[in-house]
Amino acid sequence: MKLLIIEDEQGLRESIERYFTEEGIICESCDNLQTAINKTRLYQYDCILLDIGLADGEGFTLLSHLQSTGNNEGVLIISARNSLDDKLKGLNLGADDYLTKPFHLAELKARVAAIFRRKAFNTSNILNYEEISINLPAREVQVNEMPIILTRKEYDMLLYFIANKGKVISKNAIAEHLWGDEIDLADSFDFIYTHIKNIRKKLMDAAHKDYIKSVYGVGYKFL
Amino acid sequence: MKLSAQYSKVNLIITISVLFIAGIIYYGTIDYIANNQLDRNLDEEIGEVADYVKINQRLPKQIDFDEDQTSFTKTDQKAIAKVFFDTVYRNPREKKPESGRAVTGLITLSGVNYKVIVIESKEATEYLIQLITLITLVLTALLLLILVIANRYILNGLWKPFYHILQQLKAFNIADATSIELSETKVDEFKELNDAVLSMSSRVNSDYQNLKTFTENASHEMMTPISVITSKLDTLIQDETLKFEQFNQINDIYAATNRLSRLNQSLLLLVKIENDLIQDSANLNLKDIITEKLHQFQELTQSKHIGVTHTLDDMEITASKYLIEILINNLFSNAIKHNIPYGTIRILLNDNKLIIQNTGENESLNEKEIFERFQKGKTSEGTGLGLTIVKNICSQYNFRLNYYFEKPLHSFQIDFV
Numbered sequence: 025m026k027l028l029i030i031e032d033e034q035g036l037r038e039s040i041e042r043y044f045t046e047e048g049i050i051c052e053s054c055d056n057l058q059t060a061i062n063k064t065r066l067y068q069y070d071c072i073l074l075d076i077g078l079a080d081g082e083g084f085t086l087l088s089h090l091q092s093t094g095n096n097e098g099v100l101i102i103s104a105r106n107s108l109d110d111k112l113k114g115l116n117l118g119a120d121d122y123l124t125k126p127f128h129l130a131e132l133k134a135r136v137a138a139i140f141r142r143k144a145f146n147t148s149n150i151l152n153y154e155e156i157s158i159n160l161p162a163r164e165v166q167v168n169e170m171p172i173i174l175t176r177k178e179y180d181m182l183l184y185f186i187a188n189k190g191k192v193i194s195k196n197a198i199a200e201h202l203w204g205d206e207i208d209l210a211d212s213f214d215f216i217y218t219h220i221k222n223i224r225k226k227l228m229d230a231a232h233k234d235y236i237k238s239v240y241g242v243g244y245k246f247l
Numbered sequence: 248m249k250l251s252a253q254y255s256k257v258n259l260i261i262t263i264s265v266l267f268i269a270g271i272i273y274y275g276t277i278d279y280i281a282n283n284q285l286d287r288n289l290d291e292e293i294g295e296v297a298d299y300v301k302i303n304q305r306l307p308k309q310i311d312f313d314e315d316q317t318s319f320t321k322t323d324q325k326a327i328a329k330v331f332f333d334t335v336y337r338n339p340r341e342k343k344p345e346s347g348r349a350v351t352g353l354i355t356l357s358g359v360n361y362k363v364i365v366i367e368s369k370e371a372t373e374y375l376i377q378l379i380t381l382i383t384l385v386l387t388a389l390l391l392l393i394l395v396i397a398n399r400y401i402l403n404g405l406w407k408p409f410y411h412i413l414q415q416l417k418a419f420n421i422a423d424a425t426s427i428e429l430s431e432t433k434v435d436e437f438k439e440l441n442d443a444v445l446s447m448s449s450r451v452n453s454d455y456q457n458l459k460t461f462t463e464n465a466s467h468e469m470m471t472p473i474s475v476i477t478s479k480l481d482t483l484i485q486d487e488t489l490k491f492e493q494f495n496q497i498n499d500i501y502a503a504t505n506r507l508s509r510l511n512q513s514l515l516l517l518v519k520i521e522n523d524l525i526q527d528s529a530n531l532n533l534k535d536i537i538t539e540k541l542h543q544f545q546e547l548t549q550s551k552h553i554g555v556t557h558t559l560d561d562m563e564i565t566a567s568k569y570l571i572e573i574l575i576n577n578l579f580s581n582a583i584k585h586n587i588p589y590g591t592i593r594i595l596l597n598d599n600k601l602i603i604q605n606t607g608e609n610e611s612l613n614e615k616e617i618f619e620r621f622q623k624g625k626t627s628e629g630t631g632l633g634l635t636i637v638k639n640i641c642s643q644y645n646f647r648l649n650y651y652f653e654k655p656l657h658s659f660q661i662d663f664v
Contacts, residue, residue, distance in 0.1 A: 104468075196505055203543075214550055
């Protein structure tokens with residue numbers, strides 16, 4: 025998977041690049057609109073992370089450009105503005121998703137994975153990870169070809185974990201993913217624990233393997 | 248007391264006293280002129296008497312001086328000054344005393360000195376004075392009446408622009424973008440007042456607008472650094488050589504960053520509501536939204552062993568779904584957050600009100616302060632903006648929001664008026 029990160033805040037850009045770079049993912053990055061447009065002219069990307077507020081213009085320009093050239097990249101907008109108008113404008117210009125700052129890198133990765141899956145839907149409906157096999161349209165999970173029943177939240181969490189495999193995901197990130205940012209859950213990490221415990225048990229029963237590792241009270245890691 | 252009444256009062260007192268003093272002076276002057284005239288007549292009479300005595304060498308008979316009464320008394324005095332004075336005049340025909348004017352003089356006939364007194368009736372002049380006084384009084388009364396009426400109507404008319412300005416000022420709402428509308432006036436003072444009010448209101452409006460823009464920009468600008476912190480933390484925890492202690496500290500930073508981000512989002516939301524920027528109104532079934540939210544919050548209530556009972560009727564409102572969800576979210580999360588283990592939450596929705604009641608601390612909150620910004624319980628981890636947002640959403644849609652405490656339930660009631 026080839027990724028283009030367009031973000032003018034250096035610290036954020038570096039963090040994203042570092043988090044995403046792994047086997048099978050190639051990241052390129054730039055901090056302004058002009059370079060980004062040149063890059064998309066020259067290369068093909070699977071997914072573009074696009075900041076709206078750039079020094080030399082709004083990210084929407086790139087979206088229009090992509091639309092006019094008929095490119096088929098997945099685009100995820102990352103913006104400091106939580107504005108419905110911006111969101112609609114971006115989606116109308118062909119963006120696939122809109123993420124408001126601040127966000128957790130795990131959330132960003134899960135969204136990118138979702139975009140990537142949608143783009144690749146034509147070729148495969150099945151997401152495989154070791155013994156786990158997920159039928160995406162049907163939302164069905166099999167482990168070693170044995171179906172297991174997950175609740176909606178557990179299913180969401182499994183996808184989230186697989187997208188962030190090998191990474192430590194903070195409890196904050198998980199909480200926000202599961203409940204959204206509408207609900208202020210300052211003291212609600214217990215619920216995460218309950219969900220993790222359930223999903224862990226279900227996977228363990230089916231695969232005889234502990235996929236989820238707890239990391240010092242800060243979060244969890246999916247292996 | 249109204250300005251016009253105050254003015255009328257002063258005006259009336261001054262007018263009456265001036266007219267009163269003028270009346271006295273007027274009376275005195277007429278009286279003086281009339282007396283002068285009489286005195287001149289009397290002087291002539293004395294002259295005539297003297298002439299008569301000189302020519303006829305005898306004292307005249309009373310008959311010769313028609314209305315005037317003349318009396319002669321012998322006197323030893325060698326000289327008598329010509330003195331005019333008021334006295335009583337006896338009208339021979341009507342036999343009743345009238346006020347009269349008299350003069351004394353000295354006449355010498357055949358070596359004998361006589362003191363002459365001539366009395367003239369003042370009846371005619373008195374009558375004149377009375378008539379003049381009456382006319383004056385009537386005119387004065389008329390003048391006063393006209394003044395009072397004029398004051399009332401003209402003054403009220405004159406002050407109309409003032410009351411218009413006052414009304415506009417009373418209705419002035421800083422959060423409202425509608426500017427003050429002032430009526431045309433030809434009076435310089437009111438023109439000046441209009442200008443001052445206009446410039447003041449536009450200055451206040453623009454200051455307020457600037458403040459809101461500033462809040463919005465500041466909050467937006469803060470989102471980027473917060474997202475840098477979050478992303479760095481997310482990266483940091485990947486390092487598994489860190490110790491437990493360090494992870495603990497990272498957790499605290501996560502929590503603080505999370506709060507900062509929420510605070511920012513809440514401030515932005517408040518600005519948006521106040522600026523009336525959220526206008527995706529649609530017909531909503533409140534019952535459906537509440538049912539959905541109850542489902543969402545189920546895990547939270549269950550983990551705290553809170554019993555939730557609800558009576559929900561179908562209820563349609565026209566509002567932004569986004570805002571109504573935030574409203575319900577905030578009220579629900581408060582009801583859960585400030586609840587006690589094994590407590591209760593009661594929800595009642597009918598076609599004119601929504602009541603959310605919960606158990607919690609066993610004393611009333613300060614109903615005046617709880618809706619103010621940054622008012623929160625000592626133990627609350629929240630932003631202190633939740634209820635302010637609820638209040639602002641309610642006032643956006645003209646819902647009435649009230650808090651009351653009836654042991655052991657804290658109640659938030661929204662009346663859909």
